Amino acid sequence: xxxxxxxxxxxxxxxxxxxxxxxxxxxxxxxxxxxxxxxxxxxxxxxxxxxxxxxxxxxxxxxxxxxxxxxxxxxxxxxxxxxxxxxxxxxxxxxxxxxxxxxxxxxxxxxxxxxxxxxxxxxxxxxxxxxxxxxxxxxxxxxxxxxxxxxxxxxxxxxxxxxxxxxxxxxxxxxxxxxxxxxxxxxxxxxxxxxxxxxxxxxxxxxxxxxxxxxxxxxxxxxxxxxxxxxxxxxxxxxxxxxxxxxxxxxxxxxxxxxxxxxxxxxxxxxxxxxxxxxxxxxxxxxxxxxxxxxxxxxxxxxxxxxxxxxxxxxxxxxxxxxxxxxxxxxxxxxxxxxxx
Numbered sequence: 227x228x229x230x231x232x233x234x235x236x237x238x239x240x241x242x243x244x245x246x247x248x249x250x251x252x253x254x255x256x257x258x259x260x261x262x263x264x265x266x267x268x269x270x271x272x273x274x275x276x277x278x279x280x281x282x283x284x285x286x287x288x289x290x291x292x293x294x295x296x297x298x299x300x301x302x303x304x305x306x307x308x309x310x311x312x313x314x315x316x317x318x319x320x321x322x323x324x325x326x327x328x329x330x331x332x333x334x335x336x337x338x339x340x341x342x343x344x345x346x347x348x349x350x351x352x353x354x355x356x357x358x359x360x361x362x363x364x365x366x367x368x369x370x371x372x373x374x375x376x377x378x379x380x381x382x383x384x385x386x387x388x389x390x391x392x393x394x395x396x397x398x399x400x401x402x403x404x405x406x407x408x409x410x411x412x413x414x415x416x417x418x419x420x421x422x423x424x425x426x427x428x429x430x431x432x433x434x435x436x437x438x439x440x441x442x443x444x445x446x447x448x449x450x451x452x453x454x455x456x457x458x459x460x461x462x463x464x465x466x467x468x469x470x471x472x473x474x475x476x477x478x479x480x481x482x483x484x485x486x487x488x489x490x491x492x493x494x495x496x497x498x499x500x501x502x503x504x505x506x507x508x509x510x511x512x513x514x515x516x517x518x519x520x521x522x523x524x525x526x527x528x529x530x531x532x533x534x535x536x537x538x539x540x541x542x543x544x545x546x547x548x549x550x551x552x553x554x555x556x557x558x559x560x561x562x563x564x565x566x567x
Contacts, residue, residue, distance in 0.1 A: 242269065244515050247402045247458025249448035256448030256456075266403065266444035267437050273404035273516035274432035274491070277371040280519075284373065287364030300430030301488035302365060305480060307411065308356070313483045315352035317413050320380050320508065323350070327382075335385050335393035335421075335496070339509070342378035353508070369487045370407035370512040381410075381509035385421050385499035394454060396498050398426065398475060399461045401490035403440070404516035405430070409487040411508040416480050421499040423486060424475040426467060430492035435470040462493055 238254045249256030257265065285293050296302050308316065323346070327338045340346065347354040356362055357378060367373045385393070401408075416422045429436070440460065447455050455461050464474060477497050478486055487510075488494065 243517055245402060245404060245513060247404075248456070249444065249458060250453075250456040253448075256444075258445050258448075261441065261444035264441070267441050270403045270440060271432055271437065276517060276519065277405040280371040281368055284364075284368045284371070287360070288368050292365070293368075296369065296489075299425070299427040300492035301425050301427075301486055302369065303478065303480070304365075304485040304487075305483070307483055307485045310483075312352065312356075316356055316411075316508070317482070319350040319353050320413060320506065323380060331387070331390075332395060333393035334387050334390040335383060335395070336387050338382040338384075340380040342380065342508075365485070365487050366407065366409060366510060366512065369409070369489055370514070371405055372512065372514050372518075374512055374514055376407065376409070376510040376512040379509045379511075381507050383421065383496075383505040383507075384502075385504075386502040392498075393496060395496040396421075397461050398424075398464065398493045398495045399454070399459050400429075400493055402458055402513065403460075403491070405489050405491045406513035407487065407510070408490050408512075409485065409510035411485045412480060412482055413506040413508070414482040416478065416484075416505065418477065418479050418497070419500040420497075420503040420505055422477040422479050422497040423488075424477045424495050424497045425488055426472050426475045426493040428492075429467075429470075429472050429494075430489040433471075439466075439470055467493075 238252045241252055242254065246252055246255060254260065255266070261267075292302050292304075307313070323340060325340070325346070327340050330337045330339075342350070342353065342357070347357075366376050370376065410423060439462075443455075443460050447460065450456055452461060467474060472493075475493065475495065478484075480486075
């Protein structure tokens with residue numbers, strides 16, 4: 227079996243030029259000998275340098291204040307994003323939705339997601355108008371470093387479910403070794419006890435202390451007990467931050483109608499909830515091959531493809547689950563976005 231496994235060598239080599247991040251699944255990416263010689267650091271530094279290059283060409287669509295805020299923190303926070311009447315219309319459409327969701331359980335937290343594509347957005351004109359607006363797209367494109375179409379969801383997060391273990395998302399982590407984007411438009415005030423999104427300001431930079439820390443991690447993480455870290459989502463403890471010249475994580479306790487757009491190569495986490503809570507948000511996600519030098523050419527933004535790639539992917543995973551019993555992208559459930567329904 228070990229010999230047969232090495233038939234995958236051409237695939238493992240090709241993955242070096244992609245967003246592949248698992249130290250455990252790809253023995254080249256996880257090689258202690260190669261990473262000691264700088265493989266992981268080289269991949270990360272090149273990816274971050276290319277993202278900086280692309281962002282400089284996308285910055286014209288943002289204000290100087292937004293660009294400065296991102297460069298300092300690794301995220302952009304916009305409070306009172308929309309005029310009151312527009313936000314009320316968006317919130318009404320999101321809370322008024324009832325239909326198919328995908329549900330995922332991690333520890334004591336349930337995450338429910340409703341895909342926002344042509345099928346759902348046709349009944350949400352205010353949400354659709356927001357997602358197509360130049361201001362909104364400028365923020366998404368800049369932080370993701372690509373003029374690409376993110377995937378959008380309504381996301382509902384319910385905490386303290388069934389007395390289960392802690393949600394692994396409450397541990398400070400990076401999503402991948404390269405820049406990527408997630409965004410949250412909060413429908414209601416995010417209070418300290420409601421598990422606010424937290425981010426370590428400045429942790430998006432690939433500076434010397436960060437590269438040294440990642441190099442050390444890359445030598446041993448493939449054989450470690452932390453499954454998520456071994457698959458490329460490295461974890462860090464609060465007491466380690468000072469040695470990297472970083473402050474402690476900042477909880478973003480913000481009023482409703484606040485947008486956070488963050489580079490999830492930076493250390494971030496879902497804050498711990500001290501009591502059962504529900505959070506509803508418009509959520510965006512964008513991750514692409516970090517080594518592409520161009521800004522656009524995003525086929526998923528074409529009108530006849532926009533949003534459909536996710537449903538196709540779900541169909542494939544559901545079929546695989548039926549045939550093999552292997553994991554699927556969350557359990558289907560019919561529910562309402564409103565926490566009161």
